[in-house]
Amino acid sequence: MQTSSYADAxxxxxxxxxxxxxxxxxxxxxxRFEQVALKAYNLGKMGxxxxxxxGQEAVAVGTISLTxxxxxxxxxxxxxxxxxxxxxxxxxxxxxxxxxxTGCSKGKGGSMHFFAPSRNYWGGHGIVAGQTPxxxxxxxxxxxxxxxxxxxxxxxxxxxxxGVYHESLNLAALQQLPVIYIIxxxxxxxxxxxxxxxxxxxxxxxxxxxxxxxxxxxxxxDLYEIRAKTQIAIDRAHQESLPTVLEIxxxxxxxxxxxxxxxxxxxxxxxxxRYKTEHDPLLIWSRHLIxxxxxxxxxxxxxxxxxxxxxxxxxxxxxxSPFPSxxxxxxxxxxxxxxxxxxxxxxxxxxxx
Amino acid sequence: MPLITYRKALxxxxxxxxxxxxxxxxMGEEVAEYNGAYKVTEGLWxxxxxxxxxxxxxxxxxxxxxxxxxxxxxxxxxIELMFWSFAYVAFDQIxxxxxxxxxxxxxxxxxxxxxxxxxxxxxxxxxxHSHTPENFLANVPGLKVVCPATAYDAKGLLKxxxxxxxxxxxxxxxxxxxxxxxxxxxxxxxxxxxxDVKRAGSDVTLIAHxxxxxxxxxxxxxxxxxxxxxxxxxxLRSIRPLDEETILQSVRKTHRAVVVEENKPFCGIASQIxxxxxxxxxxxxxxxxxxxxxxxxxxxxxxxxEKIQLPTPQxxxxxxxxxx
Numbered sequence: 001m002q003t004s005s006y007a008d009a010x011x012x013x014x015x016x017x018x019x020x021x022x023x024x025x026x027x028x029x030x031x032r033f034e035q036v037a038l039k040a041y042n043l044g045k046m047g048x049x050x051x052x053x054x055g056q057e058a059v060a061v062g063t064i065s066l067t068x069x070x071x072x073x074x075x076x077x078x079x080x081x082x083x084x085x086x087x088x089x090x091x092x093x094x095x096x097x098x099x100x101x102t103g104c105s106k107g108k109g110g111s112m113h114f115f116a117p118s119r120n121y122w123g124g125h126g127i128v129a130g131q132t133p134x135x136x137x138x139x140x141x142x143x144x145x146x147x148x149x150x151x152x153x154x155x156x157x158x159x160x161x162x163g164v165y166h167e168s169l170n171l172a173a174l175q176q177l178p179v180i181y182i183i184x185x186x187x188x189x190x191x192x193x194x195x196x197x198x199x200x201x202x203x204x205x206x207x208x209x210x211x212x213x214x215x216x217x218x219x220x221x222d223l224y225e226i227r228a229k230t231q232i233a234i235d236r237a238h239q240e241s242l243p244t245v246l247e248i249x250x251x252x253x254x255x256x257x258x259x260x261x262x263x264x265x266x267x268x269x270x271x272x273x274r275y276k277t278e279h280d281p282l283l284i285w286s287r288h289l290i291x292x293x294x295x296x297x298x299x300x301x302x303x304x305x306x307x308x309x310x311x312x313x314x315x316x317x318x319x320x321s322p323f324p325s326x327x328x329x330x331x332x333x334x335x336x337x338x339x340x341x342x343x344x345x346x347x348x349x350x351x352x353x
Numbered sequence: 354m355p356l357i358t359y360r361k362a363l364x365x366x367x368x369x370x371x372x373x374x375x376x377x378x379x380m381g382e383e384v385a386e387y388n389g390a391y392k393v394t395e396g397l398w399x400x401x402x403x404x405x406x407x408x409x410x411x412x413x414x415x416x417x418x419x420x421x422x423x424x425x426x427x428x429x430x431x432i433e434l435m436f437w438s439f440a441y442v443a444f445d446q447i448x449x450x451x452x453x454x455x456x457x458x459x460x461x462x463x464x465x466x467x468x469x470x471x472x473x474x475x476x477x478x479x480x481x482h483s484h485t486p487e488n489f490l491a492n493v494p495g496l497k498v499v500c501p502a503t504a505y506d507a508k509g510l511l512k513x514x515x516x517x518x519x520x521x522x523x524x525x526x527x528x529x530x531x532x533x534x535x536x537x538x539x540x541x542x543x544x545x546x547x548x549d550v551k552r553a554g555s556d557v558t559l560i561a562h563x564x565x566x567x568x569x570x571x572x573x574x575x576x577x578x579x580x581x582x583x584x585x586x587x588x589l590r591s592i593r594p595l596d597e598e599t600i601l602q603s604v605r606k607t608h609r610a611v612v613v614e615e616n617k618p619f620c621g622i623a624s625q626i627x628x629x630x631x632x633x634x635x636x637x638x639x640x641x642x643x644x645x646x647x648x649x650x651x652x653x654x655x656x657x658x659e660k661i662q663l664p665t666p667q668x669x670x671x672x673x674x675x676x677x
Contacts, residue, residue: 074422106459115458122425123458127449133415134450137422144378144404144428151422164445167415174410332460333494335518343517347546347594350494351625 004288009228011066017294023065023223024289024300027057027282028307030081033090036311037080037097041258045319046097050111053081055253058281059184060085062226063152063248066234067120070149072138074122074131076156077112078184078252086119090314100321107324108332129155129162132181136168139179143241150178150237158189158197160204169211169245178237180230181208183247184220190256191266205247213243220250221281224288251275354535362504362536363393363469363525366511367431369540371401374429377515380407380416381433381470390435391471391530413443417468421450421520424464431515437472437524438484451520452495467514469523472500473564473615474652475663476527483652485616487562488625490522491593497521497545498592502566504534506590509543517545526564546594550603554585557609557673560600560626562589565613565664572669580670582677592622600626601634608639611672613664618646640676645669 006012034052041050053060060081064073067086075082083093088104096103097111104114114124122138125131135153142149159165160183172179183204189197198204208215214236218229226248233244253272255263264272277283289295336344357365370377383390385398385408398406409416413434420430434440440447451464474483491498497519501507507525514521551566552573559569566588573584587603589595604610610630612623623644630642648662 072426104459105457105461108459109457113457115461117425117458117461122422122462123454125450127445130418130445130449133418133446134422134425136415137419137424138426139422140419141423141426141428144423145426164414164418167412168418170410171412171415171419332456332458334497335455335460335463335465338460339518341518343513343545346544347591347596349546349594351595 003291004222004224006222006224006228007288009224011227011231012224020289020294021303023061024282024285024295025303025307026061026085027285028304029090029310030057030060030084031282032304032307032311033080033084033093033314036315037094038254038258040097040315046099046111048110049077050097050258051078051256052252052254052258053078055275055280056184056186056220056250057081058223058226058285059182059220059248059250062223063182063230066227066231067152070142070147071234072120072122072142072149072151074135074138074151075124075154076128076131076159077124077126078156079112079114079124082154083114083116083121083124086116086121088114088116088119088121090310091317094314095318095321098318098321099323100318101324101328102317102321106328106332129159129165131155132159132165132168135181136172136177136179139172139177140175143177148238150180150234152180152182154182154184156189157183157185157187157194157204158192160207161198169208169213172243173211173213176241177243178241179243180233180237181243181245183245184250185247186250186252188256188266190260191262193266203247205245208245213245215245215247218246218248220248221279221284223281223285251279354537356533357504357536358531358533359504359507359525360391360393360530362508363511364395364397366508367394367397368400370512370515371397371405376427376429377431378405378407378428379431379433380409380420382409382411382435384408384433389433391527393530394433413439414446417443418446418450420466421446421464424466425462429465429515431467431469434468434470436482437470437486438482440468440486441484447490447496448493452493456495463518464520465518467511467521467523469511470525471527472524473526473528474647475659477654477656477659479654480651485647487524487592488616488621491622495520497594498524499545499590500524500563500592501590502529502563502588504532505536506543506549506588508536509541510545510590513542513545521545524563529564529567543590545591546596547590548596548599549588549590550585550599551588552584552586554583554607556583556607557611557677558585558587558603558607559611559613559669559673560587560589561613562592562622563615565615568664568666569613569669571666572673575666575670576673580674582673584673589622597629597633600629604630604634605637608637609676610638611643611645611669611676613645613669615647615663618644618649621646643672643676645672
């Protein structure tokens with residue numbers, strides 16, 4: 001197998017065997033969570049959409065492994081992987097999918113809207129590129145408060161043509177804000193391939209050149225490379241308060257969402273199979289670790305089984321949890337009403353009856 | 354009590370809140386070095402500097418989204434829109450992000466932002482610059498909407514809006530910026546969700562918000578002098594939250610109501626008030642509730658015609674006479 005030329009990057013040289021194995025476990029957890037979620041979806045346990053992260057696991061795990069107390073994370077609707085990578089529990093995430101009161105958003109957000117501010121995780125945003133100016137705002141808040149940090153703002157390759165992303169790039173450069181835009185390029189914006197949706201010269205990230213923003217391209221199947229190149233962006237944010245655009249090449253095995261009826265029509269089954277067998281980030285990472293002598297095949301199988309058991313348990317937890325009460329419809333709309341402040345008690349806020 | 358302009362009252366409110374709370378940041382197009390397109394922020398940049406008073410490029414979706422993101426970390430942006438009409442390019446940020454993020458996060462997040470600027474017609478700038486989106490935005494649970502009619506209210510309401518922990522859409526009027534009212538020198542706040550009886554009367558209630566309140570006060574004067582009709586004028590001040598009690602109390606006393614707005618009639622604020630009166634004051638009414646809105650077409654440019662597109666005191670008088 002190929003060895004990664006980025007294994008020797010400073011940020012990777014210092015990794016312990018335990019840390020490396022932790023990354024593998026995290027990727028198994030995301031993969032098994034999505035698999036169990038898909039099964040539950042097909043059994044009618046949840047409504048709406050389900051955008052699976054399967055195939056892209058190394059991106060969230062690799063980038064988020066570098067974050068510290070003042071690094072913040074925000075993403076789009078394909079948000080389960082990032083949620084688990086920041087440390088949210090499978091239980092709260094699965095329960096949210098089931099629309100249960102024990103969900104991370106009390107069953108009010110659903111698949112596309114996971115949040116955990118206590119873990120610096122700001123969603124989970126349903127409108128394509130809608131998170132891009134919010135990520136900028138997180139960076140603005142950090143700079144305003146004089147904190148050395150960064151905002152990692154993830155977007156898909158389909159989001160790069162939305163105007164607000166370009167407005168955000170302009171503002172990021174103009175105001176020198178420590179935001180890192182991470183384009184997870186999985187090749188398809190729903191059913192439209194990259195070549196049919198985006199006009200570009202070298203890469204999507206290279207558009208940053210026009211805004212005088214540093215950029216780089218990253219191979220998303222190599223966790224070492226993801227970490228090495230993301231660390232450069234984080235250092236730039238921390239040391240110079242400057243933005244970066246990273247484009248990470250990756251692939252999703254399932255459709256845009258589970259409701260994507262054409263998932264196997266706009267690309268060939270052979271293409272999907274090739275990615276699964278030759279480019280799978282879990283396979284590649286486990287082979288690295290085996291080659292390095294920090295992992296055995298048996299251990300890998302055991303970690304996968306543990307992840308599966310945890311995911312199954314989370315589905316059981318979600319199934320057994322109660323739905324929110326009807327009264328919950330009117331909470332969490334207004335802060336002042338929830339806290340029954342003087343402002344929240346004055347005048348009518350809701351207009352039923 | 355000193356007489357100051359509506360513009361100065363807003364300026365004073367901003368300066369006082371910038372002084373009080375280091376998290377307050379004023380941002381928008383031309384708010385700093387240019388001193389404000391309508392001079393509402395005049396002198397603030399010189400006084401508070403680059404960190405607190407921030408010029409942005411013409412990029413409403415970008416800087417409103419940025420302000421919302423910053424508010425999640427505890428910054429309290431007061432974002433100026435040169436015209437509320439420009440908010441339409443930032444609808445996703447205002448409605449989906451500011452309006453829904455608290456709910457979708459199960460109450461984990463709140464957005465303490467104010468978006469402010471003029472939302473009015475009557476200045477011959479054509480339809481694109483004359484929108485009045487108070488009804489659209491009050492339709493979004495999670496947002497608050499405020500429309501002050503006087504300098505006194507503008508100052509007290511803006512200070513409350515800045516201190517509020519929910520997103521507040523604050524709509525001013527360029528035709529009022531230069532008008533003067535008495536405003537006390539000592540600090541005061543006006544809570545959101547409280548209407549104000551601007552003129553007491555016994556025969557009919559005129560319910561309005563924003564500049565339409567001034568139109569109603571002129572009409573009330575005329576009604577008393579020429580027709581011996583005593584009109585009570587209720588200024589909503591805050592659209593959402595809405596002070597229904599003050600409206601209902603007045604109508605229960607006068608038994609007649611005309612709702613006046615510079616908003617368009619279809620699903621406008623007046624429609625909401627008319628529905629309220631139908632549901633909760635039906636037995637108290639001696640006549641059908643009347644509505645007077647802006648004429649239902651895009652804002653016309655032609656100056657003499659735009660004058661009559663908006664509610665005038667004469668039209669308010671005619672509406673009142675049709676039910677009194």
